[in-house]
Structures are given as structure tokens and as C-alpha cells.
Amino acid sequence: MRPGAAVRWRRRVGRWCRAGCAALIVGAVVVPLSAAAHPRIPAPAPAVLAAPTAGTLDETYAANRANAADASRMAADHGDRQRAAVDRSMADPSRRLLAFDGRGAGLVTEVLGDLAHADRVAVLVPGSDTGLDTYGRFRAAALALHRQLVTEAPDGTRTAVVAWLGYETPGTISTTVTTTDRADRAAPKLRALVDDLRRITGPGTRLALVCHSYGSVVCARAAEGLDVTDIALVGSPGTGADTVAGLHTGARIWAARGTDDWVEHVPHVSADLFGTTVGFGTDPVSADFGARVFDAGDGGHSDYFDTGSRSLRNLARIALGETTEVTHE
Structure with a gap:
């Protein structure tokens, strides 16, 4: 084989190896939830509403509860009693949709909380295989985060959490979980949410993103120029970026991984394959990435929002802007 041909062959093999490693993410980059999608279930189109403001929040909540009913x-x-029950719970008068x-x-x-008067707002972005049928677990994480914010907040500081299942998450076993495609489609929606929150709360409110698993890919794709103070990536x-600088944001970027989180073993590679990018590149908790790495304790991939955990306490402190109180590894 000629020298030039040998070099090209080695490069081609290297690309195949990187793509093959990235494909391993199919079974790994997921929240351990088992959601059955309901592609054919009938439901009304979403309520057509004007952009929400602090003064119209109650009307917005009521219209979305009526749609859920x-x-x-x-x-x-x-004949889908499970989904009917989930939707019915969403229509409860106590829910703020x-x-x-x-x-x-x-x-x-x-x-969760009084959004119109909040001084600190955390937006929780979920990972793969999250939908209405698994929403209870995602909501439990949001409730735990809100309770911790209330506990950690200085006297007089008002808090809220926004549980944002605002994008079509990848399936547990699917090629979509290995690429940034779903995140790229979700990013404009997350940016629109932040715009809405800014309109509702005003410029003095601190907004932070708390992004779990594949949700961290979504947050990263939305980060450029986003009007938030902090972005925390867990699990x-x-x-999809090599370094924090590649996110093109002025927000502080935080990252953490529990010592028992299997995401540590996901290959941190990225390769262009068939017109899309497979894999997500640099490990966010590595020194090469450049994030502010904080202590997430010894939990696993589903444990970041466990009551009393170090990860939950640190996430609350980040959202509150109490950055000097965040503990590091």
C-alpha cells in the first residue's frame, strides 16, 4: 500500500472507531425511566394563548388545566386509563401549567412556586425517555429542588422552579439518543421559554438552568447568548462542545457527576456521520472542558435530586447565586 493510501486508510479506520464508540451511547445516555410512547392517543391541540405576563398567569394556568381536562x-x-389519569391530575386546580x-x-x-414574584427561578430540563407517562418522576425531582430552594434561600428571597418538559425527548433505545438532533430542535423552544420567564418576572430575577442527562445537551445547544446566570449540568x-468557551455564553457553567453514575463510562467522542453529529465530545467534568466542577456525592444517575443529597444542596445554592457555598470535589 502506498504511504498516502495508508494514511488515508488509518484516518478512515479512526473515524469508524470513533463513530462506533459513539454508537455505544445508545444504551447509556438515558434517564432510567421506562416510558411507553402514545403516538396515536387522541388529545386536543394546545390552547392558543397570548404570550404570558405576570398579570395573565392565572388565565394561562386555567386555560392549560382546561385543555388537560x-x-x-x-x-x-x-380506552387509555393510564394517560387519562395523568391528564386528569394535570387538570387539578392546584396545578400551575x-x-x-x-x-x-x-x-x-x-x-412550582409563585413565578410572578420570584427572585430566583430554576428551570429543570429532563433527559431521555421523559413524557407524560413518566412525568411523575420528573415532577418529584422538581418538587425536591423547590423544597431545597426554600430551605436554602435567605430570608425574604422568593423562589420558583419551572419543570420544563418542552421538547420531544429521545427514546431509551433509539439512534436519536446518540446525536444532538433532538437537542438542536429543542434549543429554540428553551430559548423561547427563557424569554417568557423574563417577560413574566422582570430583569431583576435570577434565572438558572438545571440540566440532567440528555437535558444537558439541550441546555448547551440553547446556551449561546441566553439570558441566564448559571447553567448546571448533572449526569x-x-x-456537543469541546470546551465551555464553545458554548458562547456569559453564564457560569457548572458540572457534576455522582461517583456511582454509569455516564462516566460513556465514550466521550464526537464524529460526523451521515449528515449528523454522533456523540457529545468532551467530558463536562474534565479539566479540558473548563466547567466549575462541584460535588455530587456518591449517588447514581437517578439520584441527583434525592432529598438530603450533596448534589441537591449544591444545585440549590447555584440557583440561588450562593456560589461561595457550593462544595467542590
Whole structure:
């Protein structure tokens, strides 16, 4: 083989190896939830509403609860009692739904706390295989984060958490979980949410993103120029960027991984393959990436929001801007 041909062959083999390693992410970059998608379940189209403001939040919440009630009736008529029950719970008068779409796997944006008067807001972005049928677990994480914010907040500081299931998450076993495609489509929606929150809360409110698993890819793709102060990545397989500088944001970037999180073993590679990028590149907790690495304790991939955990305490402190109180590894 000629020298030039040998070099080209080695490069080609290297690309194949990187792509093959990235493909291993299929079974790894997921939240350990088992959601069955409902692509054919009938539900009404989302309510058509004006952009929310502090003064119209109650009307927005009420309209989305009414839509959830309609979705519950349609699901029950279709014979899907599980989805009907989930939708019915969304329609409870206590729920504050900033958005709701009962079609397919489902989308919902829920507010915990008094958003209109909050001084500190944390937006929780979920990872793979999250939909209405697994929303209970995601909501439990949001509730735990909100309780911790209330506990950690200085006297007089008002807090809220926004649980944002605002994008179609990748499936547990699918090629979509290995690429940034879903995140690229989700990023404009996350940016639109931040714009809405800024309109509702005003410029003096601190906004932080808390991004779990594949949700960290979504946050990274939305980060450029985003009006948030902090972005925390937990259990992240990577962001699609080689370094923090590649995110093009003025926000502080934080990263953490529990010592028992299997994401540590995901290959941190990235390769262009068939017109898309497979894999997510540099490990966010590595020195090469350049994030502020904080202590997440010894938990696993699903344990970052466990009550009393070091990861939850640190996430609350980041969201509150109490950065000197964040503990590091």
C-alpha cells in the first residue's frame, strides 16, 4: 500500500472507531425511566394563548388545566386509563401549567412556586425517555429542588422552579439518543421559554438552568447568548462542545457527576456521520472542558435530586447565586 493510501486508510479506520464508540451511547445516555410512547392517543391541540405576563398567569394556568381536562376525557374514551389519569391530575386546580400538550408522548411546563414574584427561578430540563407517562418522576425531582430552594434561600428571597418538559425527548433505545438532533430542535423552544420567564418576572430575577442527562445537551445547544446566570449540568454525557468557551455564553457553567453514575463510562467522542453529529465530545467534568466542577456525592444517575443529597444542596445554592457555598470535589 502506498504511504498516502495508508494514511488515508488509518484516518478512515479512526473515524469508524470513533463513530462506533459513539454508537455505544445508545444504551447509556438515558434517564432510567421506562416510558411507553402514545403516538396515536387522541388529545386536543394546545390552547392558543397570548404570550404570558405576570398579570395573565392565572388565565394561562386555567386555560392549560382546561385543555388537560379535555385530554383526559379523550384518553378515557380511547380506552387509555393510564394517560387519562395523568391528564386528569394535570387538570387539578392546584396545578400551575404554563403549557400543556397531551398529544403523543406529551409536553408540559409546570410552575412550582409563585413565578410572578420570584427572585430566583430554576428551570429543570429532563433527559431521555421523559413524557407524560413518566412525568411523575420528573415532577418529584422538581418538587425536591423547590423544597431545597426554600430551605436554602435567605430570608425574604422568593423562589420558583419551572419543570420544563418542552421538547420531544429521545427514546431509551433509539439512534436519536446518540446525536444532538433532538437537542438542536429543542434549543429554540428553551430559548423561547427563557424569554417568557423574563417577560413574566422582570430583569431583576435570577434565572438558572438545571440540566440532567440528555437535558444537558439541550441546555448547551440553547446556551449561546441566553439570558441566564448559571447553567448546571448533572449526569451529562457531553454537550456537543469541546470546551465551555464553545458554548458562547456569559453564564457560569457548572458540572457534576455522582461517583456511582454509569455516564462516566460513556465514550466521550464526537464524529460526523451521515449528515449528523454522533456523540457529545468532551467530558463536562474534565479539566479540558473548563466547567466549575462541584460535588455530587456518591449517588447514581437517578439520584441527583434525592432529598438530603450533596448534589441537591449544591444545585440549590447555584440557583440561588450562593456560589461561595457550593462544595467542590
